[in-house]
Amino acid sequence: EIVLTQSPGTLSLSPGERATLSCRASQTVPSNYLAWYQQKPGQAPRLLIYFASRRATGIPDRFSGSGSGTDFSLTISSLEPEDFAVYYCQHHGYSPLNFGGGTKVEIK
């Protein structure tokens, strides 16, 4: 079973700043089967990235994913007001399809 650890737990930034979120796996994620989701209060998660770096349909290019093996990151190049939310990583290689604990990006 792959366990995902996200850091930091909370990231306090201002609009326009760059955000870098980390996701570390307990073992190698095969074939970079790693996804990222955004969740706002009271809403369902939204898929941002899959296969570590592929943007989902309709996702702005300020969101980018990178990494391989056990270390992955999500970067938001310039934070927009609507980007303040909780972000989860998830490996999609094999069961169980675990999520990380989440990183909250809050307004500083």
Next chain:
Amino acid sequence: EVLLVESGGGLVQPGGSLRVSCAASGFPFSSSYMSWVRQAPRRGLEWVANMNQDGSFIDYVDSVKGRFTISRDNAKNSLYLQMNSLSAEDTAVYYCAIGGNYWSSWGQGTLVTVSS
């Protein structure tokens, strides 16, 4: 427009049963892998179960194996989750989502509360 609408949530006593449903529209449901994902109050996300297009491949997280059953009716564009022997640890919002291993679209969720 893709639409997933969950229903059937509510309050159930420990040890009880509940079936939640998901009505799908706006995409080829019968050609789509489908899943259930849950989120306990103020907690993170947990994948629960998935099912392939014709129901021949099904998988569950260990914590629900033997208690939960995922099913689908392609003629009705509907996905179901039968939950038995419920405990407080099953209290969560249950989301229906498109996909098997990662999820491109989600419903708004239905809240299941297990409490006496």
